[in-house]
Amino acid sequence: MQQLNVIGLDQAGAETLAGKLNQLLANYQIFYMNVRGFHWNIRGERFFELHVKFEETYSDLLLKIDEIAERVLTLGQQPHHTYSKYLDNSAIKEAANVHEGRACVEHILHGYQTVIRLQREILSAANEIDDEGTASLMGDYITAQEKTAWMLTSYLK
Template identity: 75%
Template sequence: MQQLNVIGLEAQGAKALADKLNELLANYQVFYMNVRGFHWNVRGERFFELHVKFEETYNDLLLKVDEVAERILTLGQRPRHAYSAYLEQSSITEAKDVHDGRECVEHILQSYKAVIQLQREILAEAAELGDEGTSALMSDYISQQEKTAWMLTSYLG
């Protein structure tokens, strides 16, 4: 007989899904810190609009960090919480000393591409497991971020 976790999902599948969510958490943490740095350090003629946009972006990322960590806990697992672990697991790398607005936006677009791809993988695994909670979360993130990526691409021309 299958062993189920506290929310009625197959325990091994939930653990595997939580591992993938921890990978997403790592990417979000590095993404968040990069955008925070862009907010602080952006320079140039578009400073005012980008400074505000970057603040909006990092606030959204911070919310997602918390939601992903809480989803991992809901699945009966523990979210990683060491920045060294995030750097090891994230496919998004640290952006160091970036202050050109266009370059900042390009970094953000590449980061969205990485998290959207990972979220699609998580969405497929969650659907296979019958995990509606994770599926709904990933679906919401993907649709929102696809629109944001389109807008940022349009901004770049």
């Protein structure tokens, strides 16, 4: 017999989905710290425009970190909250000593590509268990981030 959690989703499916969301959370945390570092350490002729853009980017990432952690809680699970866990579970790696504008933007583009791929997986898994809340969140993220990826790609040309 199927056991449902507090929001009416299959318990086992919600646990699996929360695991994927924790993986996404780990990627966002490392992504956030990378962009924060780019903001602090950017140098060169595009300093002013990139310094502001990086702040805008890390502020958005921080908002998503909180939303993802709260979604894990909504599914009845616990969000990971240690950097050791984030480092172990993130496909995005730390970017140390990156301060040249183009390299920073390339790292950010790679970060978006990574989270978009994972969000598509989560979207599919959410749809399988009729989890509209998670599916909607992922759909919103993907829509905005695909446009951002296109813009970053245009910037790099």
